[in-house]
Amino acid sequence: MAGGGGGGAPAAIAGAGGQPADASATSKDGLRAGWRERYSRQIRFAPIGEAGQLRLREASVLIAGCGALGASLAQHMARAGVGRLVIVDRDYVEPSNLHRQSLFDEEDARKVLPKAKAAETKLRRINGETIIEAHVADMGYHNVGIFAADADLILDGTDNAATRLLLCDEAFRLGIPFIYGGATASQGMSAMLVPGRTACLSCLIGEEDGAEEGDSCDTRGVLSATVEFVAALQTAEAVKWLTGNKESVRGTWLNADVWNFAVQEYKLPSGVASCGKCGCQARSNSAELHSVEIGLRQPLQDSDDVNFPDNRDRESRLHGRRSTALCGRDTVQVTMGFALELEREIKYLERLGCGVTINPYLVKAELPSPCTEKLVLFPDGRVLVQGTSDMAEAERICDEYLSRHNRRVEGTAG
Template sequence: MLMQKRVLIIGAGALGTSSAEQLVRAGIGSLTIVDRDYVEMSNLQRQQLFSENDAQARMPKAIAAKERLRKINSDVYIEAHIMDAQREELEELFQEADLILDATDNFETRMMINDVSQIYNVPWIYGGCVGSYGLSYTIIPGETPCLHCLLESIPLGGATCDTVGVISPAVQMVTAHQVTEALKILVEDYDSLHRKLISFDLWNNQYTSIKMDNVKRPDCPSCGEKPSYPFLSPENQMKTAVLCGRDTVQIRPGSKQKRDLEALRENLHEGEVMQNPFLLSYQTDKHRMIFFQDGRVLIHGTKDITEARRLYHKILG
C-alpha cells in the first residue's frame, strides 16, 4: 500500500530531511520536497541529508535532499521544487498528495497549509522544534481541530533555531512522532492515530500529551461550519516591496501587530544590535535589519524578495 502513496514535505531543513529519509527508507511511492533555501555550514549540525560539499556549493536544499535520497532508495519517485510556497503553489501541490508533512520554518506558511488542507481534504502533520523542545499534532480535516483552533488555546510560536539553536535529538523525537503518524495514515490505520498534541523538552525531562477534542470550534474560520479560509486571503498574507532607489526590501505582516522589541533583542545573540524607543537595528556581516513596533521590517543589503523573506523567517520564525 505504501508504494501507491504520495507525500508532500514543505521544508527541507532539520525536520524535513529527517522525515524524508525515514519515509524513503520505508518505501513510499512518491515524495515531493519543497524548499526555498540553500545549504549553509551552520545547517549541518541538524540537517542530516547534507554534506560540507553541499554547503560549499550552496546547493538548494530541495535538490541536495533529492540527490541524497535517490542514493538511499532509487525506487521512490522524488520531485524537488525550489520555491517559496504560497497559495497558488500549495493548491497545485496539494491536489497530488495523500499527506502533507509540515517542516517549514514559519507560521505564515503553516497557516496557509492549514487552510488549503481543509479545502482539499488532505491530512497534514504539524511539527515544530527549537532548543530541546518539540511538538507535533496530526490534523484530519472534518475530524480533528485544525491549527487555527489550536492557536486560540495554545501559544505555538516564539523563538527559532537560528536565534536559540536546536539539538539534534529533539529533531529526531519530533520526526519520530510525525513519521509514525504518517505511516498510520498512509496504510489507512486511522484508529491507531494518537489524536493528541505531543510536546516535550528533552533537556528538562518533560513530556506531555494533551487531548485536543474540546478545542475544535464550530465557528473556526478555517475548519468551522462556515469557513472563509482567512489565511489564503491577500490581506492576511505577508506584503513585500523593494524600496525605490535603495538596496532594501520592506516586509509587512498581513495582520496588524505590535512587536515586542525587548523580547526580540533577547533572542539576538550574533551581530550588532542597537535599539531606541521606536525600532531595533540588527547588523550582520551582509545585511542590516530594522524592526519597527508595528511589525514592519526593512532588510538592507538585498533587492531579492525571496532572500529577504528567508532572512525575515530566519529571525522571526
C-alpha cells in the first residue's frame, strides 16, 4: 500500500473478491488500476464513452446545500466519478431528515453531525478518488465566490429562493450553468440555466427573496420519491454537460407531480436583453469583464477562516449580528458577526443547566425546563434557535445563554 495509513483501500481501488488492489498501481496512461472496470457500465453508454468519463474525472462541481436534494446529488456525482465536489451546508442531521435524505443515518442524527461532514464521510466510502471539500457554512454574498471558484457547474440543493438567486447570479457571473431543483410534497421542479443560452433565475421567478417561500417541506411535507425524481433530473443534465454532451441538455423548465402523476415542460426563454445578468452575454465587452472579475477571486479555503471581500457583509459585521427566520421551521438563525469559542460556550451553557451535546463541529444545547427551545452553536458564529420564529426572542435567548465573553466582544465590535 502506498502512503501508509491504516484505513485499507477505498472501494474505488478494491480488486475482485474484495481484496484491496495496489493503490499505487497505474496503467501506462496514468489511470489507476481498475478505473475502466469501475466505470465500465457508464463508459459503455455511447454518449459518454471513455472520453466523457475522463472529463468527469477532471470536473469540479459545487453542491449548494446538502439536505435531501443535495445529499442525493452528491452521491450521484461521486458515484459517476466527478473529480472534485465542494459541498456547503449550514445545517445538521435530525431524525426528521432520515425518511428522505439518502446519505444520512440514525447515528448521524444521534451525534448531531453537520450534514456537510456526515456527507463527506459517506462520500469518501462511496468513491475514495473523488476530492471532497465539505464546508459547514451559511452560503451568502461574502463566501459564494470562494465556494464557486473553479466549479464547472453549480447544483442547487438549497431550500430557499434567496440563496438560489444568489447562486444563479454567481453562476452567470462565472459563465457556468446553475441547475435548479426544488421538491415539496409530491411536486418537484427543475431547470438547467445556462449563461449565453437561457434566462437567469431572477428573470424567471422574480427578484424578491420571498418568491417561492411559504411552500416549504416543513409546512407541506415532502416525499422521498419527489426528491429522487428531481435529483435524477438534475443529475442527468449535469452528467450531459460535464461529459461534453452540451447539445443534449433538456432546455426546459420541468414541473412534475409524482403522486397525481403529471409532467409539464416549458421551453426556457433565452437571456433577457435588459437583464444585467443573463443579458450581459450580448454585450461586446463581456468576455473582458469576466476575465477581470475571475482574476480577483480568492482561492478556496476553509470556512473557518474565510475573509470577507464583499462590502455588504462587512457592513453587516460592523453592525453586529443578523437574524433570519428559517421559513416553516420554527427556527431563527442568528449570525453573531464573530467566531464562537465553543469550549467556553459549553462550560457556560452547562453552568446554566442546559443539556449539551457536543461534536467536533457544533454544540447543541437544550435549554433548562420549563424552556423548550434548543440552541445549536457553530464556530463560525451562527446560532440556530429552535422553537421560535420570533427573531427578537431568538436574540434575547442568545443574550441570555451565550457567555459574557461573547457579549463583551460584540460590544467592542459594534
